[in-house]
Amino acid sequence: MKFVxxxxxxxxxxxxxxxxxxxxxxxxxGKVIRFEDCERINRERFRSKETTNINAxxxxxxxxxxxxxxxxxxxxxxxxxxSISFLQSQETTLDRTLNSxxxxxxxxxLPLGALIxxxxxxxxxEKYGRFWILWLTAFPQIISWLCIIYATHVEHLYIARVLAxxxxxxxxxxxxxxxxxxxxxxxxxxxxSFFLLSINFGTLLIFIIGNYxxxxxISRVNIILPVLFAIIFLFFxxxxxxxxxxxxxxxxxxxxxxxxxxxxxxxxxEVIKSEILQIAKKVEENENTRKTSxxxxxxxxxxxQKALCYxxxxxxxxxxxxxxxxxxxxxxxxxxxxxxxxxxxxxxIVATIQLLGSGVSVLITExxxxxxxxxxxxxxxxxxxxxxxTHGFIKGxxxxxxxxxxxxxxxxxxxxxxxxxxxxxxxxxxxxLLPMRIRSYGVSICTGILWFTAFVLxxxxxxxxxxxxxxxxxxxxxxxxxxxxxFVIAFVPETKNKTPEEIEKQLQ
Numbered sequence: 001m002k003f004v005x006x007x008x009x010x011x012x013x014x015x016x017x018x019x020x021x022x023x024x025x026x027x028x029x030g031k032v033i034r035f036e037d038c039e040r041i042n043r044e045r046f047r048s049k050e051t052t053n054i055n056a057x058x059x060x061x062x063x064x065x066x067x068x069x070x071x072x073x074x075x076x077x078x079x080x081x082x083s084i085s086f087l088q089s090q091e092t093t094l095d096r097t098l099n100s101x102x103x104x105x106x107x108x109x110l111p112l113g114a115l116i117x118x119x120x121x122x123x124x125x126e127k128y129g130r131f132w133i134l135w136l137t138a139f140p141q142i143i144s145w146l147c148i149i150y151a152t153h154v155e156h157l158y159i160a161r162v163l164a165x166x167x168x169x170x171x172x173x174x175x176x177x178x179x180x181x182x183x184x185x186x187x188x189x190x191x192x193s194f195f196l197l198s199i200n201f202g203t204l205l206i207f208i209i210g211n212y213x214x215x216x217x218i219s220r221v222n223i224i225l226p227v228l229f230a231i232i233f234l235f236f237x238x239x240x241x242x243x244x245x246x247x248x249x250x251x252x253x254x255x256x257x258x259x260x261x262x263x264x265x266x267x268x269x270e271v272i273k274s275e276i277l278q279i280a281k282k283v284e285e286n287e288n289t290r291k292t293s294x295x296x297x298x299x300x301x302x303x304x305q306k307a308l309c310y311x312x313x314x315x316x317x318x319x320x321x322x323x324x325x326x327x328x329x330x331x332x333x334x335x336x337x338x339x340x341x342x343x344x345x346x347x348x349i350v351a352t353i354q355l356l357g358s359g360v361s362v363l364i365t366e367x368x369x370x371x372x373x374x375x376x377x378x379x380x381x382x383x384x385x386x387x388x389x390t391h392g393f394i395k396g397x398x399x400x401x402x403x404x405x406x407x408x409x410x411x412x413x414x415x416x417x418x419x420x421x422x423x424x425x426x427x428x429x430x431x432x433l434l435p436m437r438i439r440s441y442g443v444s445i446c447t448g449i450l451w452f453t454a455f456v457l458x459x460x461x462x463x464x465x466x467x468x469x470x471x472x473x474x475x476x477x478x479x480x481x482x483x484x485x486x487f488v489i490a491f492v493p494e495t496k497n498k499t500p501e502e503i504e505k506q507l508q
Contacts, residue, residue, distance in 0.1 A: 009306075014082045020228050021348055022333060022491070023062045024258075033321065043284045045090055045112050046188055050117075054132050055260070056183075056184060056187055056235075056260075056261070056263040057261055058102070058258055058259050058260070058261055059182055059184065059187065059191065059259050059260075060182045060187075060191070060352025061127060061236075061354065062178075062179075062182055062259070063182075063191040063194055063439075064185070064194070065229065065232045065235075065236060065289065066175050066179065066229070066233065067140055067175070067194050067195060067197075067198035068176070068197055068198075068225055068228055068229040068232065069134075069167070069225070069226060069229040069233075070175060070194075070199050070202065071198045071199070071201055071202035071205065071225055072138075072141055072160065072167075072173055072196035072202060072222060072225035072226045072229070073141070073164075073167060073168045073171050073199060074199040074200060074201060074203040074204075074205070074206070075200070075203065075205055075206040075222045076110065076141070076144065076164040076167070076168060076170070077110065077203055077327060077328065077354075078202070078203035078204075078206040078207055078327055078328070078330075078347075078351065079164075079206055079218070079222075080103070080106050080328050080329065081149075081206075081210070081327070081328060081329060081330040081331045081332070081347055082206065082207060082209075082211065082218065082331060082344060083208065083210070083215060083218070083331075084331055084332050085331065085343075086105060086215040086292045087103065087267050088103070088213075089470045093151070093152070093215070094151060094152060094153060094154060095152055095153055095178075096158075097470065098154060099461075100209050100462045100466070101117040101463075102154055102461075102464065103179075103456070104459050104461065104462040104463065105158060105161075105459065106157055106158070107295060107328045107329065107458035107459065107462075108159055108455050108456075108458040108459025108460075109158055109161040109162050109166040109455075110162075110164055110167060110168065110328075110454075110458070111165060111168075111324075111452070111454035111455040111458060112162065112451070112455040113161065113162040113163065113165020113166045113168070113169065114164060114165040114166070114168040114169035114172065114329060114451045114454070115165075115169065115175070115451035115452055115455065116165070116166060116169065116171025117140075117165060117167065117168060117170045117221065117352070118168035118169035118170070118172060118173045118447050118448065118482070119448070120166070120168075120169070120170070121133055121134075121137060121169065121170035121173050121174055122173040122174070122444065122445070123164075125174055125177070128182065128237050129238050129239075129242050129246075130174060130177060130242055130243075130453065131178075131236070131237065131239070132236065132238075132399065133170070133174065133234075133236040134170070134171075134175070134178055134233070135169035135230060135233050135234070136176065137166075137167050137171060137496075138167070138229050138230045138233075139226075139230070139328050140163040140164070140166040140167045140170075140348065140439075141163070141167035141226040142223060142226045142227060142230070142443055143160075143163050143165040144160040144161070144164040144167065145160070145219045145220075145222055145223035145226070146223065147159050147163065147214070148160045149219045149220060149223070149408065151176060151340045151427075161231055162479065163207060165294075166207035167226075168315060169451065172207040172447070173447075175195055175206060175423065176192055176195060178239060179194075179195070180192065180194050181240070181241040181242065182238035182239050182240070183259075184321070189366070190362075193362040194424070196358050196361075196424055197358050197359060197362070197400070200351070200355040200358050200419070201355055202225075203327055203351050203354065204348070204351035204355050205222075206346045207330070207344070207346055207347045207351045208220070208221065209221055209222070210344060210347075211344040211345065211347075223238060236253060237254070237259070238251070239255070239342065240252040240253075240255045240256040240259070240276070240279055241279055241283060243255055243284070244276070244280050245283050246277055249276075252279070252286065253272065253273075253276055253332075253366045256272055256276060256279075257272055258273060260275075261362045262286065262354060266407050269274060288348060294312040299438075300433070302478055302507070302508060303435065303504050303507035304435060304438060304442075306447070306507045307371075307433045307434050307442065307507055308434070310428045310429075310433055310491065310492045311433060311434060311442060311443075311445075311446040312446060312449055313484060313487055313488075314425075314426045314429060314430055314447050314484075314488075314492075315414075315426060315446050315449055315450035315453065316446070316449070316453060316484070316501055317378075317422060317426075317480065317481060317484030317485075318357075318422060318423060319427040319450060319453040319454050319457055319501060320457065320475070320477060320480040321378075321385075321413065321418055321422055321477055321480065321481045321484075322385065322417045322473075322477035322481075323419075323422075323423065323495065324454050324458065324462045324486075325457055325458060325473075326350065326411060326414065327350075327351075327354070327414060328458055329461060329462070330343070330346065330347040330351075330411075331343035331344060331457045332357020332449060332462075333406060333411070333470065334346040334347070334408070334411075336414075336465065336470045337388075337391070337392060337407040337470060342407055344412075346407075346408050350408075350411055350412055350415050352413040353416045353419075354415045354416070354419050355416050355419075356416065356419075357363040357415065357417070357418070357419030357420045358419045358423075359414040360420055361405070361410060361419060361420050361421070361424050364420075365424065365425070365428070366496075369494055369496050370425060370428070370432075370494060370495050370496045371488060371489065371494050372431055372494065373420070373421045373425060374421045374422065374425050374429075374485075374488055375485055375488065375489055376417075376420075376421065377417050377418060377420050377421025377422045377425070378417075378419030378421070378422060378481055378482070378484065378485035378488075379417075379485070380413060380414075380416075380420075381414050381417045381418050381422060381481050382478050382481050382482050382485070383412075383413065384410045384412075384413035384414035384417065385410070385414055385474045385477050385478035385481065386473070386474075386475075387410040387413075387474075388406070388407060388410035388411060388414070388471070388474045388479050389471040389472070389474030389478065390471070391410070391471070392469065392470050392471030392474065393406060396471075398470075405427075422481075428495075429441075429492070429495055430443060431445055432493060432495035432498070432500075433492070433493075433503060433507075435500065435504055440442055450478070453480075461473070464476075481484040493506040493507065
């Protein structure tokens with residue numbers, strides 16, 4: 001019995017003396033790895049595991065969700081075009097048919113509402129956050145479509161267009177800001193490019209729906225978009241930037257973890273902690289800049305005055321190249337031009353070309369200098385406007401039925417060329433030209449001028465067509481675009497790959 005016990009304890013003792021396979025005593029290429037080395041390796045493995053968990057999927061999903069609302073805004077922009085013929089017919093659901101003056105108000109009230117919405121929602125977002133104010137922006141759009149569905153008087157449509165304009169102003173003010181504050185720098189430009197694409201897709205969508213569905217069904221289908229946005233967007237967080245600005249550090253950390261693909265219950269990775277510190281530093285710098293810089297003092301600087309002047313010219317050309325009028329009155333323009341194609345089919349073609357132009361712009365904007373791309377866009381736009389106007393002028397004297405393809409070809413060229421450069425580069429160059437100290441104020445001023453110009457254009461375009469004829473309006477757009485191109489070439493500095501300090505030095 002003693003022998004058995006002795007043998008048993010001997011085995012236990014020998015087992016204790018045998019080296020265990022553990023990180024503190026592991027042979028690796030003939031070298032013993034110490035405990036400190038094992039700790040370092042495990043830390044590196046842990047970090048690499050954290051890195052693999054971080055991804056941009058939630059950022060992409062958030063960008064796609066907010067652009068559902070942008071698609072609905074694009075539909076509102078194009079709604080007038082497929083609705084004109086019905087509202088002027090005896091089949092209208094209103095108490096009477098509408099005249100051209102009332103139709104022009106339907107076009108003009110949209111940018112007028114956007115002018116109010118831009119400043120209103122931008123101010124509210126600073127007080128109550130990007131997330132909730134952007135979410136609330138959907139409700140004017142929902143009410144707008146309901147007003148159209150149940151409208152019995154033209155005043156109901158006026159209210160609908162103002163509400164849709166409020167939503168449009170809010171989306172233009174908030175969606176780029178929201179996307180910029182939630183996204184990584186390496187995908188920020190791509191995610192922001194979804195915005196204009198979504199607007200153009202919405203316009204194409206309303207033209208297609210208007211061609212195949214009745215007037216009453218158009219609004220019922222399009223109300224789905226803002227409702228869908230209001231439901232889906234609730235699954236996404238407030239921006240980390242705004243939460244840190246409000247002193248909500250833990251919520252900002254959780255928001256950033258979600259946006260970077262980390263689960264809430266997981267330990268916060270080092271890269272997230274580092275990014276939180278970077279955002280906090282940016283918040284502090286912006287707050288200090290806002291406190292120390294006075295707007296009136298900045299406006300006295302020659303560089304600031306020139307930047308604002310250039311920005312105003314850019315937004316004026318953006319609207320007065322005629323694209324906004326084309327999109328709102330596409331069907332009516334083709335009826336007046338005498339094109340052999342159906343106005344609704346022509347509108348679908350033009351909207352498709354616009355979407356294609358926006359897509360190409362996303363691919364080449366960072367590969368070509370700003371001024372070169374802008375100038376080429378202006379040249380092609382001028383050529384298209386000139387061809388459209390010349391066709392209309394000659395048509396009044398000669399029978400040129402064999403050239404009735406020119407209006408659709410010319411307008412397609414104008415829309416494609418403007419979508420390639422004039423329209424997107426306006427906002428890119430505007431943000432790059434304005435000094436950081438007054439950028440938010442400067443962008444607000446220029447955006448306000450843009451919406452006011454759009455209101456005047458859409459309100460009085462039908463009247464201008466009656467006075468100057470359609471070809472006369474094309475020549476006016478052509479001259480304005482040509483003057484804008486010369487101005488940009490002669491005075492506006494190149495901003496691509498330039499730091500804000502270099503641009504400001506050029507302006508001085």
